[in-house]
Amino acid sequence: MHLLRRLALLVPLLLVISLLAFVLVRLAPGGPFDRERKPASPEIERALLARYHLDEPVWQQYLRFLSGLACGDFGASLKYRNHTVTDVIAQGLPVSLTLGALAFSFALGVGVPAGVFAAVRRGQRSEYAVSFLTLLAVCVPAFVVGPILVMTFAVQGRLFPVALWQGPLHAVLPTVSLGLYFAGKIARLMREGMIQTLALPFIQTARAKGVSETALLFRHAFRLAVLPVVSYSGPLLADLLTGSFVVENLFQIPGLGVFMVNSALSRDYPMVVGLVLLYAVILLVLNLLVDLSYRKLDPRVTAWKP
Amino acid sequence: METVSPNRLAWQRFCQNRAALGSGIYLSTLVLVLLVWPLLTAQAPDATSDTQFAAPNGLHWFGTDVHGRDLLTRVVYGARISLLVGAVGAGVSLVIGVLWGAFAGYIGGRCDSVLMRIVDVLYALPSIIFVIVLMTTLQGVFDRLKAAGWSGQGTATLQLLALFAGLGAVSWLTMARIVRGQVLSLRTRPFIEASRALGASHVRILSRHILPNVAGVVIVYLALTVPAVVLYESFLSYLGLGIQPPQASLGSLIAEGATQINPIRVYWWMILCPAGALATTLLALNCLGDGLRDALDPQAGPRRSAD
Numbered sequence: 001m002h003l004l005r006r007l008a009l010l011v012p013l014l015l016v017i018s019l020l021a022f023v024l025v026r027l028a029p030g031g032p033f034d035r036e037r038k039p040a041s042p043e044i045e046r047a048l049l050a051r052y053h054l055d056e057p058v059w060q061q062y063l064r065f066l067s068g069l070a071c072g073d074f075g076a077s078l079k080y081r082n083h084t085v086t087d088v089i090a091q092g093l094p095v096s097l098t099l100g101a102l103a104f105s106f107a108l109g110v111g112v113p114a115g116v117f118a119a120v121r122r123g124q125r126s127e128y129a130v131s132f133l134t135l136l137a138v139c140v141p142a143f144v145v146g147p148i149l150v151m152t153f154a155v156q157g158r159l160f161p162v163a164l165w166q167g168p169l170h171a172v173l174p175t176v177s178l179g180l181y182f183a184g185k186i187a188r189l190m191r192e193g194m195i196q197t198l199a200l201p202f203i204q205t206a207r208a209k210g211v212s213e214t215a216l217l218f219r220h221a222f223r224l225a226v227l228p229v230v231s232y233s234g235p236l237l238a239d240l241l242t243g244s245f246v247v248e249n250l251f252q253i254p255g256l257g258v259f260m261v262n263s264a265l266s267r268d269y270p271m272v273v274g275l276v277l278l279y280a281v282i283l284l285v286l287n288l289l290v291d292l293s294y295r296k297l298d299p300r301v302t303a304w305k306p
Numbered sequence: 307m308e309t310v311s312p313n314r315l316a317w318q319r320f321c322q323n324r325a326a327l328g329s330g331i332y333l334s335t336l337v338l339v340l341l342v343w344p345l346l347t348a349q350a351p352d353a354t355s356d357t358q359f360a361a362p363n364g365l366h367w368f369g370t371d372v373h374g375r376d377l378l379t380r381v382v383y384g385a386r387i388s389l390l391v392g393a394v395g396a397g398v399s400l401v402i403g404v405l406w407g408a409f410a411g412y413i414g415g416r417c418d419s420v421l422m423r424i425v426d427v428l429y430a431l432p433s434i435i436f437v438i439v440l441m442t443t444l445q446g447v448f449d450r451l452k453a454a455g456w457s458g459q460g461t462a463t464l465q466l467l468a469l470f471a472g473l474g475a476v477s478w479l480t481m482a483r484i485v486r487g488q489v490l491s492l493r494t495r496p497f498i499e500a501s502r503a504l505g506a507s508h509v510r511i512l513s514r515h516i517l518p519n520v521a522g523v524v525i526v527y528l529a530l531t532v533p534a535v536v537l538y539e540s541f542l543s544y545l546g547l548g549i550q551p552p553q554a555s556l557g558s559l560i561a562e563g564a565t566q567i568n569p570i571r572v573y574w575w576m577i578l579c580p581a582g583a584l585a586t587t588l589l590a591l592n593c594l595g596d597g598l599r600d601a602l603d604p605q606a607g608p609r610r611s612a613d
Contacts, residue, residue, distance in 0.1 A: 016427050024439050139588035141537055143544045143557075144581040147564040151574060245434075246544065250564070261545065264438040272435065280430040 003292070010284050014277065018069075021276040022062050025269050052078060054269075065273065074277075075270035077263075085274035088259055093278075095165060096255035099247070100240035102171055103179035104233075110183040112229065115190020119225075120217065122195065131191070137184025146177035146250045165253040178247045182236055186229050193225035200224075223297050230297065234290040238283040319601040326597020329590035336587065340386045347379070368579040377559075377575065381583050384554045389587070391469060391548075391555065392536035398474020399535070400528055403481025404517070410482070411489030412512060422486065425479050433476040440475065441547050444468040462553060469548055473535050484527055488520045522602040529595035533588045540584060556584040 049055045056064075068075055074085035114130055121127040153173060154162040161170050197203065198221055206220050245257035256275065263271035321327055362368055368377035410421035428436075448461045448468075492498060493516070501511055540557025542548035549555040554562075563576035 013427065013430065017430055020427065020431060021435065024435065027439065027443065135589060135592060136585065138592060139533070139585045140581065141541060141584075143541065143564065144560055144577070144584065147560075147577050148581070151577070246541070260432065261434060261438070264435050265442075276432060276435060279432050283430050 003288075006288055006291075010288075013284065014280055017280045018065075018273060018277050019062060021273045022065065022269075023058065025264065025267060025272045026058060052076070065270070074274035077271050078268045080268075085270050088271065089256065089274065089278060092254060092256035092259060095253060096244060096248075096257060099171070099174060099178065099244055099253065099255060100237065102175040103182065103240050103244075104237060106175050106179035107182035107186050107236075108229075108233075110179075111186030112190050112226070114183070114187040115192075115229075116194055116217070116222075116225075118187065118191040119194030119198065130187075134184045134187040134191075137180050138188065140180070141246075142177050142181060143246045143250070145180050146173070146247055149173050149177055150250070164251070170251075174247050174251045174253060177250070178240065178244055182240070185236075186232070189228040189232055190225065193228045194221060197221045197225040227294065227298055230293055231290055234286040235283065237286050238279060316601045320597055323597045323600060325593045326601075329593035329597070332590045333587075333594060336385075336590075337389065340382060340389065343382050343386075362575050362579075368575055377579055380554055380559060381556070381580050384556045384559050384580060385583055385587065387466070387549055387553065387555045388536050388539060388557070388584070391466070391473065391539045392532045392591075394470045395473035395477065395535035395539065396528055396531040398470055399478035399481055399531055400524070402474065403478035404485050404520070404524060406478065407482040407485025407487075408489050408512060408517065408520070411486040412493060412508070412516065414490070414493070418486070418490075422483075425482055429479055436476055437472045437542065438547065440472045441468065441542075444472075462550070465550060469539065469542070473538055473542075477531060477535055477538070481524070481527055481531070484523060485520055488523055489516055492516050492519055526595065526599040526602055529598050530592070533591040533595070536584075536588060536591070556580050556587075560584065 046055070054061070065075060072086070074089075077083045077085055077088060080088065111134075114134055118127045118130045118134070121130075150162055150173065153159045160173050164170055165174075203216065203221060206216055211220065244253075244255060245261045247253070248255040248257040256278075259271060260275050260279075262268075263275060368381060370376055406421060406425070410418045444465075448464060451464070452461050498511060498515055501515055506514075536556075539548055539555060540560065543555045543557035544561040546558075546561075549558050559580035560577060563573070563580065566573045566576050
């Protein structure tokens with residue numbers, strides 16, 4: 001019941017977001033046809049605008065967009081002629097999804113163990129080393145890690161290809177450069193969560209009744225300690241899927257991140273609105289999933305009574 | 307026994323945290339050096355020379371770039387802009403976030419839910435779209451100003467202001483949520499009720515009782531917002547939306563270095579030097595933020611110094 005209500009609430013939220021994106025891109029100066037055919041005659045320009053219904057008032061355009069959306073049609077791209085926005089998404093989304101999923105697994109695979117390790121070895125020399133490395137990871141953005149990795153492992157070391165998206169080897173450097181920042185962030189959240197959980201009374205109780213340290217850590221504490229990581233992974237995944245612009249740009253990967261930035265820069269109105277909606281849907285659905293999994297992981301969350 | 311005030315205790319905890327203290331000292335020295343740098347050397351950041359792509363040496367400590375400009379000078383001026391943008395951007399986000407959150411939490415009811423739904427909507431909108439639209443809109447205005455006979459200096463300053471506004475405008479959301487949550491729980495406390503019973507006005511309650519109580523949390527989050535804004539600015543400059551050449555920030559310097567990667571010759575200093583400057587600065591800012599959090603809120607993260 002609650003789930004249904006949450007799902008129903010998504011619809012007006014998405015409508016507002018689409019309206020906002022729709023109006024915002026049109027507010028920016030310049031139009032989609034500014035850069036090409038500079039000395040276009042006014043007639044051509046008028047015909048182009050009429051062809052894409054850009055000469056109508058904005059509210060009419062929005063209604064037209066909504067009626068298209070009802071049939072699952074985002075409209076035609078103004079920049080990539082002969083392509084609809086749905087085409088572009090269908091081509092780019094699988095690539096971005098793969099890259100995002102790889103980077104997410106990398107971030108979890110590195111970040112969670114590092115965080116648990118740092119929490120268990122608190123105050124020891126090895127903890128300082130791990131904590132410093134995770135902090136460093138948060139301080140070097142993808143556009144620093146990427147070029148450095150390319151320089152050392154691709155240009156000098158010749159271990160991995162420099163760019164493109166063709167095989168498993170091609171995915172290694174982009175995955176690391178995209179995932180490293182998030183690995184550091186997850187490790188820090190995990191460490192914090194673990195330290196806080198280990199200080200709770202129920203851990204003492206478990207220890208008193210003779211639970212082994214390993215079981216204590218992984219069966220009792222982990223469930224609660226991972227909650228901050230879970231709640232962070234919703235926005236993180238959405239960021240990975242769309243915010244991979246730098247990495248996609250650097251490695252010439254045909255994903256969606258490039259379209260997200262370029263469409264806004266070149267005023268490709270339908271593309272911007274389509275991608276913003278996609279991003280919003282992904283983010284909102286992921287947040288919903290996070291809320292649901294919270295309930296599974298933490299029995300204390302009793303706010304929902306189905 | 308002498309009683310120790312909470313502020314004093316916090317200061318003591320902060321001083322015991324060596325990483326945070328060291329970062330604080332490092333950052334203040336850095337700011338000082340960045341401020342007096344133009345007085346120490348006469349070298350202009352955009353002075354070109356004939357030695358292109360010189361590796362780091364005694365004359366050019368960080369090497370030179372494609373136009374033979376001294377990279378150390380460029381990094382210093384870039385760091386100045388990056389830090390300035392970080393501080394002012396975080397300040398803008400502080401003002402918007404605190405006002406928004408405080409009003410939503412204090413007034414409550416329908417006003418609260420409307421204000422917070424707006425925050426929800428903005429959360430779900432990719433911030434990069436927002437910034438691009440804002441920056442390009444303002445860019446159009448600047449071009450018109452330039453055409454109207456404004457000096458280059460004036461428009462460059464205005465561009466920087468636009469960058470502050472843009473970065474602040476996208477980073478206040480979490481601040482608003484945090485402040486609203488705090489105010490919501492403070493509002494029902496007995497001392498607020500007592501103050502209201504004594505006839506204090508809403509403005510007085512907000513400014514004298516609620517905001518001072520939120521200050522600790524706000525300072526901590528502000529300290530962590532500065533590195534986030536610096537990072538975001540360098541990302542924007544990397545995209546070419548932030549600082550416009552010939553001015554440079556650390557992000558645009560890194561972007562410049564990244565374009566020089568080729569299989570024939572590796573100009574490693576063009577990436578590593580600005581990246582190193584960015585990383586150490588962010589590292590220090592984050593350490594400082596963590597230290598402040600642990601010092602001001604002992605419950606948030608029991609730290610070595612506490613146990």
